[in-house]
Amino acid sequence: MNRFVITCGDINGIGPEIVVKSLNWLTFRKNKSKYYFVCPENIFQKIIDQLKPDFDFEITSPNKATDSSSKVSIITLPDCREKTGYPTKSSGLTSFQALQLSYAFLKSKTAEAVITAPVSKTALNMAGIKFPGQTEMFSKWSGSKEFVMTFLSKQLNVALHTIHIPLKNVHKSLNQKELEATINVLISTLNKDLAVKSLRIAILGLNPHAGENGLIGAEEDKIVKPLIRKYSRKIVIDGPFPADAFFAKKLFKKYNFILGMYHDQVLIPFKYINSGFGVN
Template sequence: MKNKFLFTCGDINGIGPEISLKLFRQLLKSKSSEHYIFICPANVFGYYQKLLKLNFPYKVISNPEESSTHQLNLLAMSDAGLKVGTPTKVSGRVAYESLLTAIRILKSKKASAVITAPTSKYSFELAGINYPGQTEILATECNTKNFLMMFLSRKMIAALATIHIPIKEVSRSLTVKLLRTKIQVLLESLINDLGIIEPKISILGLNPHAGEQGRIGDEENEKIIPAIKEFGKNVYGPFVPDAFFANHLYKNYDAVMGMYHDEVLIPFKMLNFNNGVNFTAGLPIIRTSPDHGTAFDIAGKGIADYTSILSAYRYARTISANRFKSEG
């Protein structure tokens, strides 16, 4: 189990299948004892294999336990209509079913981790799937309320207190309890998943100048500072976001937590445009993903960069090894 990794196809009309096959080409060059299971429609796999002119060995399987004889295995879904470069109802449904299949396999402890290819929120909507993203699907299917969206790289580790909600709802969503829970999940993940023994976490403010002692909003005084004080050590802030990044203070901490999506995603992606990794902390299963979207505009052209999904795979291996070590 510890050497078996799942990969979902993501939105089949985006770059997910392409970057996955490019990654497999790279991974199959090594004589590893690991096994890879790609959950994808067979016709989509064949389309991208032909597009990229790939001739690596693989086996089509119907059960994840069959994967022991080949390094690469295609867990074939039903053939699906391709409309490369365009989000569709079909592509949304396939992405969703691919993810659900991976979750079922992981919950039955038949694989170590899943690396999920990018999906489209619009495709999900077309397919009638009422989730803003894969993170929320994973949390629901794992019956986990205390989860956290993290972003991993060598330059910076970031986390979000709130995820896919409008800016106007951020303040109302923040509470001392929510922040305390998110910080605790982050601390535990840094220790157990990433092997950082005494992590130092920085917390950003919500308002300009981090509220300026209540002159520009009271969320820092009423919510953020009380949550930080409950930890006593390891957790610092709230920091003024623009000065924090302008002075490169993130280098002094093992992780930084922002109050809303773009507060940390803009600097994170500026630092890690091609190799950032999305990780869902707090789940009983391990999931990583490339930190980019479906890139419909370049889908099917054979020019997509697979660096980020390679990083996602490497972090999945690291997290899996750390969890296996702590459990063993």
């Protein structure tokens, strides 16, 4: 039996609602999975007053989670005052507590995987939480120094070399050591997590026109191309590609993963192409 823990996300946003809708769909399929939904009880009660749950559930505390025999267990957090549509200090703290508890479930092997609802970085900051995002939280808690944010879909898979940093700082984070670590994580993900046998990775350039042979920037020639030559002895790895032409020509269809240098470079086309069908 697969066991999943699902966080509520920011309670002032769409998180709790989409979790209940997702659980309705998942449990309708009559799979054998077990679901733990971490959420303040007052928020869960409000949602199910408006949206009928089509699943059996039991409301319980975190320390009694393993005692619950229902398909869906609602793991309660302290009640949180709701202010729909607005980030608040309390909503930021609640979303952080849900994430902390979800990791504790993983560590104790109560659950095997975490599914996170959307959080508000503004609310997290208001609560004094200094992580730039959820990916960085799990990296810190698990002691993983090498990690990559990836987005998967049937249409294409993309990865980010840098995550939540200002655009003006991206070039400072681009060096051979860190880029090599990113590529190694992608290779491991393709081999171990996605069971891909024929690896094909595309790397996008940092600068317009992928640097135009050094005329617009030297990062491609000095950092990216030497690594492509190194890895091309073992796998198919191509680039650096100008991002605009790469997506316009639909070259992404030829590769298992597209590695972008910064957030919007790959997430704009990923979300446009998939129209909501994809997973982070």
